[in-house]
Amino acid sequence: MKKNFLLIIIGCFLIISSGCTNPSTPAGHEGYVKENPRVWGKGGFRGAMKGPANYGVSLWRNEVENVDMRPQTYPESFKILTKDELNVSFRFQTIIKVKPGTIKTVVEEFAGKDFYQRYIKEPLRSMVRKNVQNLESREVKEKRKEISEAVLKEIKEYLKETPFIVISGVVGNIDYPDVVTKAVEKKLAAKQLLDEKATQKEIAKKDAEIRIEEARGIAEAQKIINSTLTKNYLQHEAINAQLKMASSPNHTTVYIPSGANGIPIVETIK
CATH class of the missing domain: 1.20.5 (Single alpha-helices involved in coiled-coils or other helix-helix interfaces)
Incomplete structure (x- = not known):
């Protein structure tokens, strides 16, 4: 009898243990805690947690969906046919964060952690294409700042009534055809x-x-x-040159045109 009673107690403990959960949320995240009933219970939202946090052991099967509330970078690659019919490739990078304290709205209305893929990605891509396809290919690089500002303005307006904050958006890595x-x-x-x-x-x-x-x-x-250069000056220079040559140990015979009294003749040639 005692043995059967012990087995019953162990069995009940195992059943209760299998139904218990301990949801937790890491730092930088917010958690949406919900009841996920297996046999009985109404299920649904049980509460929110700001990480790091632990919901604690509960008898019912509670689960948590965690969403990162920190700024995240979402890069998108494009290859767009411009006005002059050339394909220009580039990347557009957007930094988005989730408003603190909005985890319930994010999960119930915006697909939770998949909010970017489900709600933002395609509208953002359409905005980028619209602001690029009417430009000449050379203008894409020249007007990259204007493109970024225009897209940023549109996406902020689109997300104005949502839990999402757009921090920045920039055009980068532009590649032209060969x-x-x-x-x-x-x-x-x-x-x-x-x-x-x-x-x-x-x-x-x-x-x-x-x-x-x-x-x-x-x-x-x-x-x-x-x-x-007067005649007298030239005669003076000629005499000095003659004296220098006469005193040279290597001289032999020196011929110098001379006039009266052996003075060199200086005439002006007309």
């Missing part, structure tokens, strides 16, 4: 060549100016020399 990339590279190479030619032209111009100034200097020097 034909566009090669055209840009060719244009840059041509511009570099033109800049180089312009530099060479300036150098040649400066060199010409230097040569002109040198010629002017030589002309002025010759003019000064010609005005000071």
Whole structure:
């Protein structure tokens, strides 16, 4: 009899234990605790938890759905046909967070932790496409800031009455087709060549100016020399040169045109 009673007690304990749960919520999350009845009970929302927290052991089978309330980055890749019929690839990254204390609304009205996939992703992608497809391909990079601001304004308006806060949205990693990339590279190479030619032209111009100034200097020097070279001065210089050669140990015979009294003749050639 005692043995049967003990078995009954153990059996009851196992049944009760299998029906007990201890839901918990990690840090940075909020938890939506709900009853998930197996045999009896009405089920439904039991309470909210802000992590880190533990709901405690309960007799009924309570479960928790945790949602990360911290800012999260949601990247989306695009390949959009622009106005000039070129496919431009880029990424649009949005940072979104969930308002604290809204876990019940998030789970019951916005699909819980799947809120981005179910409620935000496709509307956001439509907004990005709308703001890009009417631009020329080259304008996508030039107007990336304007595109980001326009999409950010629209998505904030779309989520205005929801538990979600949009922190930022930016266009990044823009890739053009090979034909566009090669055209840009060719244009840059041509511009570099033109800049180089312009530099060479300036150098040649400066060199010409230097040569002109040198010629002017030589002309002025010759003019000064010609005005000071008198006959007497030239005869004096010739005599000094003759004396230097005469005193040189390596001289042999020196022939110098001379006039009266052995003085070198200096005549002005007309």
